[in-house]
Amino acid sequence: MNNASETSVAVIGLGLMGRSLAGAFLAAGHTNTVWNRTPAKAEGLVAQGARLAPTVGDALRASAITILCVTDYPAVRELFGTNDVDGTTLLNLTSGDSAQARDTARWFEQRGARYLDGAIMAVPQTIGTPDAMILHSGPQADFNAHRETLRALGTVSYLGADHGLAALYDVAGLTMMWSVLNAWLQGTAMLRTAGVDAATFAPFAQMMAAGVATWLPGYAEQIDSGSYPAEVAALETDARSMAHLIEECEALGVNAQLPKLFKALADRSIAAGHGGEQYPVLIEEFAKPHSG
Numbered sequence: 534m535n536n537a538s539e540t541s542v543a544v545i546g547l548g549l550m551g552r553s554l555a556g557a558f559l560a561a562g563h564t565n566t567v568w569n570r571t572p573a574k575a576e577g578l579v580a581q582g583a584r585l586a587p588t589v590g591d592a593l594r595a596s597a598i599t600i601l602c603v604t605d606y607p608a609v610r611e612l613f614g615t616n617d618v619d620g621t622t623l624l625n626l627t628s629g630d631s632a633q634a635r636d637t638a639r640w641f642e643q644r645g646a647r648y649l650d651g652a653i654m655a656v657p658q659t660i661g662t663p664d665a666m667i668l669h670s671g672p673q674a675d676f677n678a679h680r681e682t683l684r685a686l687g688t689v690s691y692l693g694a695d696h697g698l699a700a701l702y703d704v705a706g707l708t709m710m711w712s713v714l715n716a717w718l719q720g721t722a723m724l725r726t727a728g729v730d731a732a733t734f735a736p737f738a739q740m741m742a743a744g745v746a747t748w749l750p751g752y753a754e755q756i757d758s759g760s761y762p763a764e765v766a767a768l769e770t771d772a773r774s775m776a777h778l779i780e781e782c783e784a785l786g787v788n789a790q791l792p793k794l795f796k797a798l799a800d801r802s803i804a805a806g807h808g809g810e811q812y813p814v815l816i817e818e819f820a821k822p823h824s825g
């Protein structure tokens with residue numbers, strides 16, 4: 534149990550990210566206790582007013598909420614294996630998967646702690662600014678109790694009671710990021726064969742990505758209702774354009790793997806009888822394991 538003031542925060546793990554988190558709490562005027570396996574990494578923070586706790590247990594007891602930011606979940610288990618966590622509140626911002634988040638929540642809760650899981654959708658340099666998006670999942674009352682304190686880190690978002698949600702949103706967000714980047718690189722490779730440089734194509738690509746993004750809410754309605762009427766185009770029309778894209782890539786001598794993946798997914802859906810439906814029907818291909 535601790536008697537810490539409501540806005541006191543401990544940060545455990547002072548790597549590149551942990552130091553930024555602790556620095557943001559200090560900048561926002563929170564009492565900040567820190568602990569790191571290698572104490573020397575706390576020196577800069579101590580110079581700014583942080584207190585270096587001698588042990589993890591001491592940091593826990595000194596603070597209303599303790600933020601964990603170490604390499605991975607096994608490191609979290611190693612750190613807290615023998616510590617008394619009864620009556621404490623923890624927010625784990627260490628990256629991991631949804632199963633690790635749920636298991637770790639149970640592990641802490643069975644020992645009497647309140648536990649929130651989270652994911653940092655930002656780099657250390659943006660922490661403390663609105664550009665830093667921090668995702669949270671776990672009991673809403675625990676999030677609400679510390680929301681104002683956590684706002685020191687950036688834009689905070691609460692996703693739901695399931696502890697695995699922050700980790701799932703994290704990887705879903707990365708899928709979006711790599712998909713957009715790969716599509717842009719594909720188009721850039723194609724246009725460079727005609728002497729168009731990346732900077733010239735970038736504003737067009739940006740406009741395309743922004744335009745496609747506006748389709749998502751309507752397509753989401755089709756997915757959630759399980760009904761995919763071809764209001765704009767049928768999947769088989771898209772598949773013909775994909776064949777054209779593959780031919781163009783091969784003729785230009787650029788990599789056609791990504792367009793071939795698009796076409797393979799569409800072909801499987803068409804073979805399953807969905808050629809006359811709209812593009813989001815492909816969710817049925819994405820929703821099952823790839824059978825080879």
Ligand SMILES: NC(=O)c1ccc[n+]([C@@H]2O[C@H](COP(=O)([O-])OP(=O)(O)OC[C@H]3O[C@@H](n4cnc5c(N)ncnc54)[C@H](OP(=O)(O)O)[C@@H]3O)[C@@H](O)[C@H]2O)c1
Nearest residue numbers: 546547548549550551570571603604608627628653656657
């Ligand atoms: N950096 C980013 O841009 C970024 C962005 C989003 C999310 N994240 C996530 O934030 C977490 C930390 O990342 P980082 O960039 O700060 O990594 P980092 O600079 O490599 O720091 C790792 C931290 O974990 C500690 N640690 C590792 N194993 C430990 C153990 N067994 N016991 C105690 N402490 C241990 C290290 O302690 P020592 O100092 O003693 O080695 C250090 O404080 C990761 O899960 C990462 O995926 C990072």
